[in-house]
Amino acid sequence: MKSIKKFDYTILLEKMTPLIAVILALLVGSVVIRLTGEDPIFVYKTLFSNAIGNRDGWGNVLFRATPLIFTGLTVAFAFRCGLFNIGGEGQMYIGTFLAAWVGFTFIHLPALILIPLCVLAAAAGGALWATVPGILKAKTGVHEVIVTIMMNWIAASLTFYLVLLYKASATEAMKAAGVQQMIPHTDEIAEAARLPRLYNIFKFLNIDFPAHNQVNVSFFIAIGVAILAYYILWKTKLGYEIRAVGYNAIAAEYGGISVARNIILAMMISGAFAGLVGTNEVMGFKYRWRQELFTNLGFNGIAVALLGKNHPLGVVLAAILFGILNYGGALVNIYTEGRVPRELIMVLQAIIVIFVIISDELFKRLIRQRRKIA
Amino acid sequence: MPEIALEMKNITKRFPLVVANDKVNFSVYKGEIHALVGENGAGKSTLMSILYGLYQADSGEIFINGKKANISNPNIAIHLKIGMVHQHFMLVPPLTVAENIILGMEPRKNHFFIDMEKAIKKVEELSESMGFKIDPEAKIENVSVGIQQRVEIIKVLFRGAEILIMDEPTAVLTPQEVEELFEILRSLKKQGKTIIFITHKLNEVKDLSDRVTVMRRGQVVGVKNIKDTNQEEIASMMVGRKVIFKVEKKPLNLGKVTLKVEKLEALNNKGLPAVKDISFEIKEGEILGFAGVEGNGQTELVEVITGLRPASSGKIFLNNRDITNDSPRSIREDKIAHIPEDRRRRGIISDYTVAENLILGSHYLSPFNKGLSLNFAVINNHANHLIKIFDIRPSDKDNLLKSLSGGNQQKVIVARELYGEPKLLVAAQPTRGLDVGSIEFVYQQILNERDKGKAILLISADLEEILSLADRIAVIYEGKIVNILDPKKTNEKEIGLLMTGSTKNKELLKVK
CATH class of the missing domain: 3.40.50.300 (P-loop containing nucleotide triphosphate hydrolases)
Known part of the structure; x- marks a missing residue:
């Protein structure tokens, strides 16, 4: 066969499939909006101009993107080892609660110690929760999807038990009225455990930024973790082994790589990423643990990883896109006085995900057809 | 001049990075066994896939029995009485021999019911015509690879094939089974069937076929009558240089x-x-x-x-x-x-890339690691070194x-x-x-x-x-x-x- 020295445009096309999918999804979404009797151009204009047209919008978008970066990396990292970790939700619960617990328990420590301690607690909690399905998969072959789903429910129940155990004491007003604390949340974490909001940093740099904006230092932690994930996967022998197991466990075993060890390690690291959601939710935002039944941040991480093609950079971009849709969608709802419901934007997110899957699959078929050579 | 059963003229097929078939001319006489040989990637399978309608040629023409044919899918190929026995069998293991053979072309009874009796009879007729017996009611999962291959051949004949394409049929067989297969193919030839036989193994070419077409790098480099050639010549046509076939072994020098x-x-x-x-x-x-x-x-x-x-x-x-x-x-x-x-x-x-594959198993050892990171300078040097010594092609370590x-x-x-x-x-x-x-x-x-x-x-x-x-x-x-x-x-x-x-x-x- 003769080689043709020609640029292989298929590689470029492959990288672009998510972008194409997003554009197609927006087009289909505009039809849906039209069907509800609204003007799609107005809706999209409102959505994007408010979400990314000013600093406040950007702040809100990044604040919403932060936890999705963590949970997206959770899914992406495990996936590189051939594992489908859909237990991000549960790992996030345990990590987040643990960060809160450290934050409201060791209240006399200085920030320099307490903040790293809380971050470590968040990561450790998530890692611990993911290690269980990791060990079960590695040693007994039980499928991680089943175990991680189960562990989500255990985590939700466990934190519910713990929140009652560590329930915040009644406020002065409650005491005066003679009622007990009814909200299922813990005490606030110490001031020294709180991550500064970006407003504080911008103020220091003399940059104009709204004080009410909730985006905080956790966003930088998320970016750092994305870089770390990239470094581990592509620059270290651990990453070499993890990806080898993910691509071809049989060949990895042949190459003297312990499949079991790498499955457990990949799950631990993946879970640690999920746990770090606590840095945003507790250390940077609510300053306490509040019980909810599934925030969906963990599950949305699956969509983010999918859209980001399981690459850290892709995950960051996909999380930001979801942040835009999420925040912009809320504003569209307000600006149209409720005529365009937020759910419509959720429909848009779903369409994007479906399009990514379809275009990926179509692309693979295209490649397969073209590469069937001699 | 013998009658030409099949002729492919100026067939060109391009894939994104290669030309798999480059103005290929290929013709087969009626009733001959024609070997198609060439190294992996020479373009044999692509050519046959075009003939069977799995691919479309970018340019070129196909003539079946002198008539121009536009084979855009395998159904047309089957209609033109072309059959293909793939290297990897396309059989349904839990179904019986007869069920597999009639799959997709079931003889019917009263429009709705499969006429199994007729099917079984037909299968027996076909197998006897080739000089062997087969149990039409045995399940595929219980019969040997050699038998499965016969099922594939009967399947193709059941669909009325006159031209049979056999894609590396001996790769999975024992020497005895190979001999039996050859007997079957010879009896098919006696019945007037035309057989195209793709193979790597040159002794098989010599034993079985009448003519041979040799391909190299997407082109036909020669067509020979088997009588007028020998294995060494075919081999050197395939690779473009002389090949040492006799393995020269030094005397045994045993240690502990x-x-x-x-x-x-x-x-x-x-x-x-x-x-x-x-x-x-x-x-x-x-x-x-x-x-x-x-x-x-x-x-x-x-x-x-x-x-x-x-x-x-x-x-x-x-x-x-x-x-x-x-x-x-x-x-x-x-x-x-x-x-x-x-x-x-x-x-x-x-x-993984060539470079990454070349360190599998020693990827954790010191020269390939520096501190916490993989040492890509050493890994890349190592790859380039081995690519050169072992003549790995293409020579890019990042493929x-x-x-x-x-x-x-x-x-x-x-x-x-x-x-x-x-x-x-x-x-x-x-x-x-x-x-x-x-x-x-x-x-x-x-x-x-x-x-x-x-x-x-x-x-x-x-x-x-x-x-x-x-x-x-x-x-x-x-x-x-x-x-x-x-x-x-x-x-x-x-x-x-x-x-x-x-x-x-x-x-x-x-x-x-």
Whole structure:
């Protein structure tokens, strides 16, 4: 066969499939909006101009993107080892609660110690929760999807038990009225455990930024973790082994790589990423643990990883896109006085995900057809 | 002039990075057996896929019985009485022979019901016409590979094929089965069928076919009458240069015992005994060949020795040290190299680059690591070095392994495994699916290792390979060593019969 020295445009096309999918999804979404009797151009204009047209919008978008970066990396990292970790939700619960617990328990420590301690607690909690399905998969072959789903429910129940155990004491007003604390949340974490909001940093740099904006230092932690994930996967022998197991466990075993060890390690690291959601939710935002039944941040991480093609950079971009849709969608709802419901934007997110899957699959078929050579 | 059954004119087919067929002209006479040979990637399969309607040519014309044909899908090919027997059988294992044959063209009774009686009768007629019997009601999963292939042939004939394309039909057969297949093909020829026979194996071309078309790099380099040519000529046409077919072996120079296996037993994946009471030794400078039909315990034996499967009992010693059931990593560190039989599944990570594949197994060792990170400078140098020595093509270390041809993938494996100066080389089916040039390369590497005083365990289903490389031949059947033979005092026929378990006839077979 003769080689043709020609640029292989298929590689470029492959990288672009998510972008194409997003554009197609927006087009289909505009039809849906039209069907509800609204003007799609107005809706999209409102959505994007408010979400990314000013600093406040950007702040809100990044604040919403932060936890999705963590949970997206959770899914992406495990996936590189051939594992489908859909237990991000549960790992996030345990990590987040643990960060809160450290934050409201060791209240006399200085920030320099307490903040790293809380971050470590968040990561450790998530890692611990993911290690269980990791060990079960590695040693007994039980499928991680089943175990991680189960562990989500255990985590939700466990934190519910713990929140009652560590329930915040009644406020002065409650005491005066003679009622007990009814909200299922813990005490606030110490001031020294709180991550500064970006407003504080911008103020220091003399940059104009709204004080009410909730985006905080956790966003930088998320970016750092994305870089770390990239470094581990592509620059270290651990990453070499993890990806080898993910691509071809049989060949990895042949190459003297312990499949079991790498499955457990990949799950631990993946879970640690999920746990770090606590840095945003507790250390940077609510300053306490509040019980909810599934925030969906963990599950949305699956969509983010999918859209980001399981690459850290892709995950960051996909999380930001979801942040835009999420925040912009809320504003569209307000600006149209409720005529365009937020759910419509959720429909848009779903369409994007479906399009990514379809275009990926179509692309693979295209490649397969073209590469069937001699 | 014989009548032309099929003619392909100026066929060109481009893929994104290659021209698979470059103005190919190919014609076949009615009633002949026509061999189509060429190295992997020469464009044979592409050409046949175009003929069968799986691909469309970018340009060129096809004539069937003199009439121009536009074959845009396999249904049209079937309609034109062209049939293809694929290398990997397309059968439904839980269905019976007859059910598989009629699949998609079921004879009907009262419009709604399958007429099984008619189907069974038709299958019996077809098989008898080729001189063999087949049980139409046997389930595919219970019959041998050789029988499955016959089912495929009947399936094609059932659809009325006059032109049969056989894609490397002998790759999966034992020597006896190959001979039987040839008988079937010859009887089909007598019935006036036209057969196109794709193969790598040149002795088969000589035995069976009337004419041969040789392809190289997407082009036809020659068409010969078998009477007017010989294997050496075909081989040099295929690779574009002379090939040494006679393996030149230096005299045996034995050292001390490297590998000693004692009463080894192991189970297969189903938990049944696969390796039964196997004992042998390999000395430095010696090649011990294991001959046997696949699935007789060779895979499991290799896996036990390389630490990939636990031994249920028995011992393995390397230089007198017990290494039984050590981890694969520790066995690699003991300098046992392994060329695995299933290249794609076990030997390579096809989504890794050439450079990444070349460090598999030693990726954690010091030169390839600096502090916490992989040392890409060293890894890349290492890759470029091996690419040059082993002539891996294309020579770019950043190519994904899946983009390389089978022969070059095997070169990557051989390069990696030999790099660490092993004491023992375990080579399982090292030339399977390779073209002539790559086979020659692998043979040379194995013999070099032998001459350097390494011990070599060679497993092969190819008897010619075993006979020409091995210094001793162990025949394995149902997990046991039937006999250990001297290659100078045996022949293919004797080994072939031992391989199929015919030990009873051993006396009758004594080599003259």
